[in-house]
Amino acid sequence: MVNTLAPVTTGxxxxxxxxxxxxxxxxxxxxxVAYLFLAPALLFFALFxxxxxxxxxxxxxxRWAGFDLGDIDPVGxxxxxxxxxxxxxxxxxxxxxxxxxxxxxxxxxxxxxVLVATCIDKLRFQGLWxxxxxxxxxxxxxxxxxxxxxxxxxxxxxxxxxxALGLGSVAFLQDPDTALPSVVVVQAWASVGSAIxxxxxxxxxxxESYYEAAALDGAGPVTVFWKITxxxxxxxxxxxxxxxxxxxxxSFALIIVMTKGGPGDATDVAAxxxxxxxxxxxxxxxxxxxxxxxxxxxLGVTLVQLWIFRRKGEDA
Amino acid sequence: xxxxxxxxxxxLVVVTGAVLTVVPFLDMVMTSFKxxxxxxxxxxRFLPEAFDLSNYRAAFDQLDLPVLFRNSVIATALITGSVxxxxxxxxxxxxxxxxxxxxxxxxxxxxxxxxxxxxFFIPHFLILVHWPLAGGNDLFGRGGAGLTVSIAALxxxxxxxxxxxxxxxxxxxxIPDEVLExxxxxxxxxxxxxxxxxxxxxxxxLVTLGxxxxxxxxxxxxxxxxxxxxxxxxxxxxxxxxxxxDYVDPTRTMPIVMAGLVLSILPVLILFLLLQxxxxxxxxxxGLK
Numbered sequence: 001m002v003n004t005l006a007p008v009t010t011g012x013x014x015x016x017x018x019x020x021x022x023x024x025x026x027x028x029x030x031x032x033v034a035y036l037f038l039a040p041a042l043l044f045f046a047l048f049x050x051x052x053x054x055x056x057x058x059x060x061x062x063r064w065a066g067f068d069l070g071d072i073d074p075v076g077x078x079x080x081x082x083x084x085x086x087x088x089x090x091x092x093x094x095x096x097x098x099x100x101x102x103x104x105x106x107x108x109x110x111x112x113x114v115l116v117a118t119c120i121d122k123l124r125f126q127g128l129w130x131x132x133x134x135x136x137x138x139x140x141x142x143x144x145x146x147x148x149x150x151x152x153x154x155x156x157x158x159x160x161x162x163x164a165l166g167l168g169s170v171a172f173l174q175d176p177d178t179a180l181p182s183v184v185v186v187q188a189w190a191s192v193g194s195a196i197x198x199x200x201x202x203x204x205x206x207x208e209s210y211y212e213a214a215a216l217d218g219a220g221p222v223t224v225f226w227k228i229t230x231x232x233x234x235x236x237x238x239x240x241x242x243x244x245x246x247x248x249x250x251s252f253a254l255i256i257v258m259t260k261g262g263p264g265d266a267t268d269v270a271a272x273x274x275x276x277x278x279x280x281x282x283x284x285x286x287x288x289x290x291x292x293x294x295x296x297x298x299l300g301v302t303l304v305q306l307w308i309f310r311r312k313g314e315d316a
Numbered sequence: 317x318x319x320x321x322x323x324x325x326x327x328l329v330v331v332t333g334a335v336l337t338v339v340p341f342l343d344m345v346m347t348s349f350k351x352x353x354x355x356x357x358x359x360x361r362f363l364p365e366a367f368d369l370s371n372y373r374a375a376f377d378q379l380d381l382p383v384l385f386r387n388s389v390i391a392t393a394l395i396t397g398s399v400x401x402x403x404x405x406x407x408x409x410x411x412x413x414x415x416x417x418x419x420x421x422x423x424x425x426x427x428x429x430x431x432x433x434x435x436f437f438i439p440h441f442l443i444l445v446h447w448p449l450a451g452g453n454d455l456f457g458r459g460g461a462g463l464t465v466s467i468a469a470l471x472x473x474x475x476x477x478x479x480x481x482x483x484x485x486x487x488x489x490x491i492p493d494e495v496l497e498x499x500x501x502x503x504x505x506x507x508x509x510x511x512x513x514x515x516x517x518x519x520x521x522l523v524t525l526g527x528x529x530x531x532x533x534x535x536x537x538x539x540x541x542x543x544x545x546x547x548x549x550x551x552x553x554x555x556x557x558x559x560x561x562d563y564v565d566p567t568r569t570m571p572i573v574m575a576g577l578v579l580s581i582l583p584v585l586i587l588f589l590l591l592q593x594x595x596x597x598x599x600x601x602x603g604l605k
Contacts, residue, residue, distance in 0.1 A: 031415035033506040037405040038421060044402070044476035049428055052439030059438070116333045119326035131592055132334045135341060138588045138595070140535035142554040143577040146561075147344045150570050153356055157343050160360025189337070194599050201600060250432045253537050257558065271434040278438050279542065291435050298432050 060288035079289035089265055090273065090290065098269040098294070101184055101255075102248030108188035109244050110237070113195035118229060120196065121203045130200070133193040141190075145257030148186045149173065173259055176266035183267050187254055191247065195240045202236030203229070242305040249298055270294040348372070348574035355570050371568070371575035375560070378572065381579070383549075384556040388534060388580075391470035391552060395533040398475040400526050404518065407484025408510050412496060422485070428478035440473045441542050464546040473539060474532075480525050483601060487521045488514060524598040527591055534584050553580040 035042075060080070063073045083090040120129050136144060151157040152172035159169040172182040206229065214224050230237075252272035255261060261268035261276065268276075271294060278287035342362075347355050348371055349364040375381065409415070410422050445462040447453060452460025463469050491514060499509050515522070537554045544551040551559075557576040561569060588595055 027414065030413050030506065034409040034413040034415040034418070037409040037413070037506075037510070040402045041406040041425070041476050041481060042421070045424065045428060047443075048436070048440065048473055048476075049431065052436050052443060053431070055439040055443065056435060059442075112333065115329055119323070119329040122323040122326045123330060129330055129334060130596065131589070133337055134588070134592070134596070135337060135585075137599075138531050138535075138584050139341075139581050140554045140584075141537050142558050143344070143581050144340075146558075146570075146573055146577060147340045150347065150356075150574070151340060151343060155356040155358050155360055157339070157360060157362070160362075163359060189340075192333075193337075197596060197599055246432075250434050252434070256538070274434065275437065275538070279441075279545070284438060284442070287438055291438065295432065295435050299430070302430055 056288045056291060059284050060292050062285050064284045065282055075285065079285045080293070082286060083289055083293060089268075090270075090293075093265055094268050094270055094273050095293075095297075097180060097265075097267065098249060098271075098297075100180060101187070101251075101267075101269055102245050104181065104184035105187045105191065105248040106241055106244045108184065109192045109195050110241060112188065112192045113199055113240065114233075114237070116192070117196045117199035117203060118225065120200060126200075130193075130197065133196050135193070136190040137193045139190075141253040142257055144186065144190050145254050148189075149258045152182055174263055176263050179259055179263060179266045183255055183258055186258065187248065187251065190254070191244060195244065198240055199233065199236050202233050206232045238308065242301065242308075246298060246301055246305075249294065249301065270297075344574045345578060347571050348578050350571045352568050352571075356567075371571040372579070374568065374572045375576040375579065378560055379556050379576065381553075381556075381576075384551055384553045387467060387470065387550050388552040388554075390467050391536075391540070391550075392530055392533040394468065394471035395474045396526050396529045398471070399477045399480045399529045400522055402476045403480030403484045403525060404515060404522065405510070406481045407488050408514050410481070410485045411488035412491070412493070412514070413506065425478050425481045425485075429482070436473060437538060437542065440539070441546075444469050444472065444543075445546060461546055464543050464550070467550050469543045469547070470540055470550055470552065471533075474536070477529065480529070483521065483525055484518065487518050491517055520594070523591065524594045524601065527587070527595045528598040530587065531584055531595070 058072070061074060061076060061078075063075050063078075064071060082088065116133065120126055123129065153159070154169050154171070158172065162169060170178060172178050210228050210232070211224065214228055219227070250271050252269055252275060255267050255269060255272055256275070259267045261272050270290060274287045274290040274294065276287075277283045277290060346362055346364055349367045349369075351365060351368055351370070354361075354365060406425070410418060410425070444464055446458070447462040448455050450460070450463045450465070452465075453462050454460075463472070495513060496509050499513055500506075504512065535554065536552075537558075540552040540555050541558075544555045553576075557573060557580055560573050560576055
């Protein structure tokens with residue numbers, strides 16, 4: 001399933017002997033056409049990938065209040081040391097929140113999707129179930145965030161259910177202790193559909209004969225799940241885990257919509273802090289430095305992912 | 317094995333999960349019909365007293381919904397069209413043309429997927445605002461709003477997509493070379509080969525990529541928020557609806573927000589329900605990354 005690492009070339013060594021003049025002009029013409037076809041993409045990457053990266057790197061090592069590009073003031077690594085200085089909130093709670101947010105989302109989404117995917121596999125109307133579980137994924141974060149924010153309110157659905165069960169109301173998003181878990185639940189709710197999809201595909205690739213053999217040996221459903229389903233599902237599980245973790249590390253749109261990082265900094269995460277430093281406080285230098293710190297974390301996780309999958313590829 | 321008995325436990329799990337997934341949407345729809353003082357009050361009630369459409373009217377009054385809708389449509393169309401075109405062209409070059417630097421460029425395209433989007437919000441915004449000689453800027457990018465004066469600013473950072481190029485290339489590799497070679501011998505140029513043979517053969521993937529791109533573009537929030545802050549004229553639906561929260565009378569805020577949300581998610585929802593086969597395949601394919 002994950003195969004970025006396959007050799008890049010598509011094969012076919014040029015048939016070297018037949019290099020006469022005609023094929024040489026043809027080949028040259030093909031190169032020109034190829035670069036024409038690639039031109040829009042390459043131009044875009046130059047303008048919207050390489051230039052911004054350079055600019056962000058420059059900003060991360062500068063002090064700048066915005067406005068005039070001539071006023072960019074180089075300060076070396078001050079922005080980075082500032083982030084990790086005593087009294088800075090970046091390491092704790094912000095980076096800690098980021099990790100908790102990502103880990104919490106992965107744990108919940110994984111548990112939910114494994115449970116549902118193994119059950120869906122045994123049912124009819126799989127398409128119908130899949131469609132329902134997919135609704136949150138095609139819905140804008142503004143809708144997801146507002147609906148849940150409203151449901152968490154004292155007069156909202158969640159507290160309505162709690163009250164109906166005879167339990168007291170909870171100030172989910174207003175209490176610093178419950179705010180982060182409450183947002184995690186929503187992020188997991190919104191991402192469980194694609195996890196189910198990938199796990200269902202993984203389950204389909206488990207040969208039926210394994211289950212038949214287990215049934216002949218008298219294995220119960222629990223044993224089958226732990227001894228057969230789960231081990232064979234490992235590649236899909238790993239994939240879901242890592243991609244969800246990466247998404248969790250970077251997402252902040254849901255938090256902007258639901259809590260804006262509050263109460264206090266109870267739900268402030270690194271990407272949101274970057275956003276606020278830049279667009280609320282005008283501290284572009286610190287914001288860019290925060291972005292690069294988070295990027296290093298994300299890159300680290302990505303490299304671990306590549307390493308794991310490469311090793312798996314070699315095993316197979 | 318377990319299929320022989322009725323899997324009641326599985327049904328219980330799946331149905332419970334489905335209810336948990338759908339109920340927030342139902343709550344949104346129900347709330348959008350609730351009258352003043354009916355929402356956010358205790359005790360909670362799921363159903364509205366009457367299905368009254370005044371919140372929908374209020375959403376139209378508070379927001380210039382046709383303009384928001386137009387902005388969202390234009391941005392989404394620009395992004396989707398551009399991603400399809402550039403991915404298909406670049407994918408064809410990388411899959412079927414031989415030229416020096418091909419492997420390098422393919423690796424470059426792959427590596428673009430490693431950079432997370434949050435890294436670009438700040439530089440993209442600054443680059444667009446300080447674009448020289450645009451939107452009242454001087455040669456050094458000072459004085460004006462730069463490219464943010466145009467609706468195109470909403471689309472610009474998303475016009476090319478590394479994953480899209482990768483996806484198209486992977487599918488085009490499997491088109492037999494003989495077919496392309498035959499067309500070339502018949503005198504077709506590379507552009508004609510691409511348009512008349514490659515594009516028709518990759519239509520299903522194009523639909524999938526188009527749908528994934530469309531949904532992402534329609535739902536995009538953070539970038540649209542930034543651009544709309546610089547220039548409110550290009551506000552999109554999600555940004556506008558989020559703004560509703562600050563505008564209206566607090567006893568009616570949530571029902572009106574919900575009404576706006578229902579209207580804004582309907583187009584994507586309909587498209588998804590009609591073409592979900594392609595969308596779901598797209599999500600599976602994104603596992604290829």
